Amino acid sequence: MKISVAFLLLCSSLAWGRFVPPTPFELEKKQSLPDSRTIDAYLATLVTLSPRARLVVLGTSAGNRPIQALLLSASPSFLQHPANEPHKPTVMLFGSQHGNEPSGAEAMQQLARELVAGEHAALLGRLNLVLVVMSNPDGRDMSSRHNANDDNTNVDYVALQAGETRLLVDALHRFDPDVVFDAHESGIWKRVLTREQGWMTDVEAQFDMGNNPNIDGPLRDYTEGRLLPALIAGVSAAGLAATRYRGEITSLEQAVSRGGLGITNLRNYAAMQGRVSILVENRLDNKSGTYATPRNIAERVRKQHLSMLTMLQLVADEADPLLAVSRQARQRWVSADGDGRTLWMGVSFGTNRDKPEVTLPLVRFADGHKQLHRFRNRDAIVVREPVTLAAAYAVTRERERVARWLVQHHIAFETVAEPRELPADRLKITAVRKQPDARPGVREKVRAEVEVTRDAVTLQRGDLLVPMSQPLAPLAALMLDPRSANALYQEESWNWLQPGEFPVFPVVEY
Structure with missing residues (x-):
């Protein structure tokens, strides 16, 4: 006799003494995807069923859809006033930054349902969880990578053009996670590789980490040398072939690398803040295949769920060494280079x-x-152009606009009240070179050739000083310095890279 999925779930919930309804996706027998409004209603239902759950509204999307975080914890104080606790990592999971990669959102709802029902009971005693099930609800409802304003929020973490990205950055500061987990899917069908050359990529689960070489050295060493290999081994042992992430393969003739190095993406941006940052890309099956569910969505959700659950179990087991490196990195950045600066x-x-x-x-x-x-x-x-972290950066152009941008990044600064003369490095752009269209690893569109001269500089009233003594100093420096491949000025709306003296420069002491 065939037993329905809903009945099995009911029996499972009753065994734990609590009825928790199936997710909307499960109620549809995994044949269709619910819209963002239905998912929001389901998350609200979970909260009514458990004292270990709380729903927090982060804001609204460009299309006026709510973006919410579901908090799950055995700690009442964390639920009411989220803050880091000793020996207990805070883990923040992001689902479906790309709305046309929906399985992460479905896997998170399943995981939340299980935790509310009492499954994986030890996890909520060992971890504080923050689930942003739909990071891009517009994209979810439109089946699009972008939001309703056609912004690709996934590569917006420097410019912060999109409201959604600003909300997620605010959430990183509000909940201060030790671990960030970003769930994506990777399409196996490529225009040239598949249609013209006849091949598809063969991946099940690929994992990457924050890999920009400017990330805190001990944090990066721990993630790459210990946590990431253990995660890949754990997922593989659970029956899902897992590997280290390789960049997109679109042609047999190309070279391959790893996930991008730029801080415009969440993975590197969060790691530059001092957080263990992990990306998963599970397989997004071909549209033309024949599956038990549309585009094999049930199997895709299973893989995402297995990847997430394995990660959470590993983080709980690794709590002490993970917290040591992550919280130290957020207090005081140390570069991988010998001098630490x-x-x-x-x-x-x-x-x-x-x-x-x-x-x-x-x-x-x-x-x-x-x-x-x-x-x-x-x-x-x-790597190229090593620069010792300055005492501060001075900003003398579009100061109000830059001030708003700094506030959005939660970067501290001061506004000069009276003229001040300070020793500084004047930066003069002598040439701007356009970079090749496809340079793996970075989004560096142009490269500035910069001449550096040590001099006394007089700052005027209203100029900005961004101190490099703050925890976010390395992130701020990479975004403000025109020599940086990750500079704000690589963004179209901040096109300041022109020959002449640059209006932002390092201050030697102040």
């Missing part, structure tokens, strides 16, 4: 001289035949 303005990928080629699995589109293909390997991180 070096920032690398230039970052990119280059040829891995120790392993110039790599073999990766592909699947033939016509018949499903699996085959290994060799690719040039450009996953070596290349």
Whole structure:
């Protein structure tokens, strides 16, 4: 006799002494996706069923849809006044920043349902959870990567053009997570690789971390050397083949690298704040395939759920060493360089001289035949222009606009009240070079050639000083310095990179 999914879930909930209704997706027998309003209503229902859950409105999207965070914890104080607790990591999960990658949002609802029903009971005693189930509700309802204003919020963490990105940055500061987990899906069908060359990528679960070389050294070493390998091994042991993330494969002739190095994405932005930051990309199956559910959505949700649950269990087991490096990084940044104060303005990928080629699995589109293909390997991180972190940065142009932008990033600054003469490095742009359209790892559109002169500079009333003694100093410096591949001025609306003396510069002491 066939037993319905809803009945099985009911029995499971009753075994824990509490009835928790299936998610909207489960009620539809995994044949259709609920809209954002239905998901919001379900999250509100979960809160009514458990004293361990609270729903917090973060704000509204460009399309006037609410963006909410579901808090889950055994700690009443965390639910009411979220703050870090000793020996207990705060983990913040982001679902569906791209609205056309929906399985992360569904997996989070399933995970929330299970926790409210009493499953995985130990987790809520060991972790404080913040679930942003729909980071982009507009994209969810439109089945789009973008929001209602056509913003791709996933690469907006420097400019903060989109309201959604600003809300998520505010949430990072409000809940101050030790761990950030960003759930995505990766399409296996590519225009050139599949349609013209006949192959698809063969991935189940790919994981990456904040990998910008300017991330706090001990934090980056811990994540790359210990946590990420353990996560990949754990997911693989649970039956889902997992690997370290490789960049998009769109052609047999291309070189491959790793996930991008730029701080415009959440993964590197959060890590630059001193947080353990993990990305998962589970397989987004081909539209033309034949599956038990539309585009294999039930199986995709299962993979996302397994990836999330394995990550949470690992973080709970790793609580002590993880908290030590993450909380120390948020108090005092230490660069990976020997002096602990070096920032690398230039970052990119280059040829891995120790392993110039790599073999990766592909699947033939016509018949499903699996085959290994060799690719040039450009996953070596290349750095240039080392700069010692200054005492401060001075801003002398569009000061009110820059001040608003600094506030949005939660970066502290002061406004000069009276003229002040300070020793500083004047930055003169001598040339601006357009960069190749496709440079793996960065979004550096132009590169400024800069001449540096130590001089006394007089700041005027209303100029801004951004001290580099604050926890967000390395992040601020990378975004403010015109020599940086991650500078704000790479964004179209901040096109300040022109020959001549630059209006933002390092102050030696003040």
